[in-house]
Amino acid sequence: MSEPRTGTGATSARADNEQVPDPVFEIRDIEAGYGRAALVLRGLSVTVTAGSVVCLVGPNGAGKSTVLKVASGLLAPRSGSVLLKGADVTGLGTRALLAKGIAHVLQGHSVFREMTVEENVRLGAYTVGDAELVEQRCARVREVFPVVGERWDATAGLLSGGQQKQVELARAMMLDPAVVLLDEPSMGLDPKTTTALFDQIARMRELGTAVLLVEQNARRALEMADVGCVLDLGRVHISGPAADLLADPALGRLYLGAAPNASAASGAPDAATAPGPRPPADDEPPTNTAPDDGSRP
Ligand SMILES: Nc1ncnc2c1ncn2[C@@H]1O[C@H](COP(=O)(O)OP(=O)(O)OP(=O)(O)O)[C@@H](O)[C@H]1O
Numbered sequence: 074m075s076e077p078r079t080g081t082g083a084t085s086a087r088a089d090n091e092q093v094p095d096p097v098f099e100i101r102d103i104e105a106g107y108g109r110a111a112l113v114l115r116g117l118s119v120t121v122t123a124g125s126v127v128c129l130v131g132p133n134g135a136g137k138s139t140v141l142k143v144a145s146g147l148l149a150p151r152s153g154s155v156l157l158k159g160a161d162v163t164g165l166g167t168r169a170l171l172a173k174g175i176a177h178v179l180q181g182h183s184v185f186r187e188m189t190v191e192e193n194v195r196l197g198a199y200t201v202g203d204a205e206l207v208e209q210r211c212a213r214v215r216e217v218f219p220v221v222g223e224r225w226d227a228t229a230g231l232l233s234g235g236q237q238k239q240v241e242l243a244r245a246m247m248l249d250p251a252v253v254l255l256d257e258p259s260m261g262l263d264p265k266t267t268t269a270l271f272d273q274i275a276r277m278r279e280l281g282t283a284v285l286l287v288e289q290n291a292r293r294a295l296e297m298a299d300v301g302c303v304l305d306l307g308r309v310h311i312s313g314p315a316a317d318l319l320a321d322p323a324l325g326r327l328y329l330g331a332a333p334n335a336s337a338a339s340g341a342p343d344a345a346t347a348p349g350p351r352p353p354a355d356d357e358p359p360t361n362t363a364p365d366d367g368s369r370p
Contacts, residue, residue, distance in 0.1 A: 097123045103143055119309060125300065127298065129287045137304055150164075297315075
């Protein structure tokens with residue numbers, strides 16, 4: 074990481090004076106599924122504290138994206154609860170949860186291609202009535218996401234995939250959310266762009282934002298995250314400090330795919346979470362090789 078981890082999150086004092094992180098966002102004992110099909114989540118619990126990144130990893134179909142859908146109100150759980158800053162927000166819809174400070178950046182790209190970067194970013198603050206506050210937030214996201222500042226007047230559709238993802242993150246930050254849910258933000262990005270993106274997620278953490286992240290690049294994401302949760306069969310199978318998960322060889326073999334060196338060298342998605350039957354070989358080109366330095370029109 075290029076930035077020091079200064080955002081260790083809010084804390085509260087316990088009776089024994091030990092400082093423990095305040096949970097900003099909690100999912101407790103969630104059961105959820107689609108229609109009449111079998112449950113996807115079977116009693117799943119996750120906690121995210123302010124200024125921390127929690128990364129969900131696990132095999133394809135384990136339910137990682139479904140967790141984010143429940144968290145943002147896209148999918149109502151059948152049982153269990155969702156708590157934001159201690160308040161029960163279970164069953165509220167996406168609009169209400171967004172207003173309360175839960176922003177969901179979906180898989181793939183969602184910029185409005187014909188609009189400028191500025192117009193896309195300002196859309197994120199459409200419910201903020203205070204014009205001065207909006208300008209302050211524009212200034213902040215332009216500083217946090219350099220491409221957004223550099224390409225402010227550019228048509229968003231002309232940006233590379235990595236640049237567009239930065240615009241999406243900036244748009245999400247315009248509401249100053251307590252929690253940002255990120256669904257596979259590095260999908261389709263080359264290793265260098267992925268590293269830059271993870272640096273910016275780390276910056277969001279430093280600003281105090283709680284981040285719940287789903288990633289195919291499980292090892293690289295865990296290197297940046299504070300906490301890792303391995304999902305299997307609709308539950309959190311193992312959770313703990315991300316560094317501990319990375320250091321566990323058995324866990325690595327079962328859930329994280331290729332060894333660290335091989336993963337870093339190839340930039341390939343990790344085997345256990347990659348779509349398709351195998352990760353790409355070292356000599357296969359990445360899906361997006363566009364430079365992410367703002368040099369493109
Ligand atoms: N809209 C939907 N309707 C019906 N079933 C769905 C829907 N979305 C997901 N599922 C099913 O729910 C299960 C979990 O899917 P989910 O996308 O949450 O897994 P995931 O861990 O994010 O997988 P991946 O790593 O492949 O993205 C899968 O069996 C999937 O087929």
